[in-house]
Amino acid sequence: MTLELYHSGHSTCSQKVRICLAEKGIDWVSHELHFATGDHLTPDYLKLNPNGVVPTLVHDGEPVIESSVIVEYLDEIYPDRSLTPRTALGRARLRAWMRYMEEVPTPAVRVPSFNQVFRPLRYENMSEEDFQARVETLPLRKAFYRRMGRIEGFGEAELDNALGQIRQTAERINQAILDHGGPWVLGADYSLIDVTLTPLIQRMADLGYAKLWQDDLPEMTGWFARIRARPSFDIAFYPGTNVSEKYPQFFDSGESK
Ligand SMILES: N[C@@H](CCC(=O)N[C@@H](CS)C(=O)NCC(=O)O)C(=O)O
Numbered sequence: 001m002t003l004e005l006y007h008s009g010h011s012t013c014s015q016k017v018r019i020c021l022a023e024k025g026i027d028w029v030s031h032e033l034h035f036a037t038g039d040h041l042t043p044d045y046l047k048l049n050p051n052g053v054v055p056t057l058v059h060d061g062e063p064v065i066e067s068s069v070i071v072e073y074l075d076e077i078y079p080d081r082s083l084t085p086r087t088a089l090g091r092a093r094l095r096a097w098m099r100y101m102e103e104v105p106t107p108a109v110r111v112p113s114f115n116q117v118f119r120p121l122r123y124e125n126m127s128e129e130d131f132q133a134r135v136e137t138l139p140l141r142k143a144f145y146r147r148m149g150r151i152e153g154f155g156e157a158e159l160d161n162a163l164g165q166i167r168q169t170a171e172r173i174n175q176a177i178l179d180h181g182g183p184w185v186l187g188a189d190y191s192l193i194d195v196t197l198t199p200l201i202q203r204m205a206d207l208g209y210a211k212l213w214q215d216d217l218p219e220m221t222g223w224f225a226r227i228r229a230r231p232s233f234d235i236a237f238y239p240g241t242n243v244s245e246k247y248p249q250f251f252d253s254g255e256s257k
Contacts, residue, residue: 022235
């Protein structure tokens with residue numbers, strides 16, 4: 001069978017899928033898209049993914065979209081090295097965590113990411129007219145981009161709310177390790193929630209926000225150290241996939257916030 005992944009190096013949603021592929025030892029064909037040139041908004045790509053976002057998995061010609069759906073799909077079609085708990089209760093806990101991950105930390109991470117890197121990188125130097133025209137072409141998140149604005153970025157209240165949500169996520173990881181005995185979020189077995197939380201926490205660390213957990217959440221800090229030591233981490237985060245490394249102009253000397 002052929003598995004093709006349309007993705008972007010530094011997209012956290014793409015990183016979720018790349019970690020899963022690496023954990024399961026699956027071979028795949030890479031199609032790397034570049035947002036700057038609008039590769040994700042071409043008519044051909046929109047046929048695969050009408051949302052105009054990455055990632056998209058194409059399995060023997062059939063597209064599968066949505067990063068959480070993709071990792072679950074991969075775990076189903078490659079049941080070896082399963083990343084899904086064996087018990088009904090374990091699966092219920094996994095699903096609840098997956099919903100939380102989608103609803104809380106995934107959108108929260110976008111706020112500091114766009115404020116610090118993607119807005120100044122892609123939009124600040126566009127004319128207002130070009131920015132508005134670009135926003136009009138986006139199938140999802142027109143409102144997100146309008147709220148951000150080309151120049152202003154998200155305001156303090158929105159940033160504080162996002163950082164609060166990441167802090168809550170870190171506290172919940174810490175508590176889950178205590179409740180289930182670790183070393184992973186759901187206990188003894190590494191699972192899809194460890195996979196999908198990793199790029200979100202890595203992005204926050206990369207942006208300089210590790211202070212949100214590292215001073216007083218030792219279980220969470222230990223979890224993240226174990227995550228980074230897994231071989232899948234370096235495979236998924238190949239050179240150029242951390243924004244600090246790719247766009248150092250938006251970082252001041254690697255200091256924590
Ligand atoms: N719910 C989707 C979200 C995908 C998504 O937002 N992808 C971002 C990169 S992480 C993207 O393609 N953004 C394009 C843009 O901002 O124009 C998923 O999990 O696959």
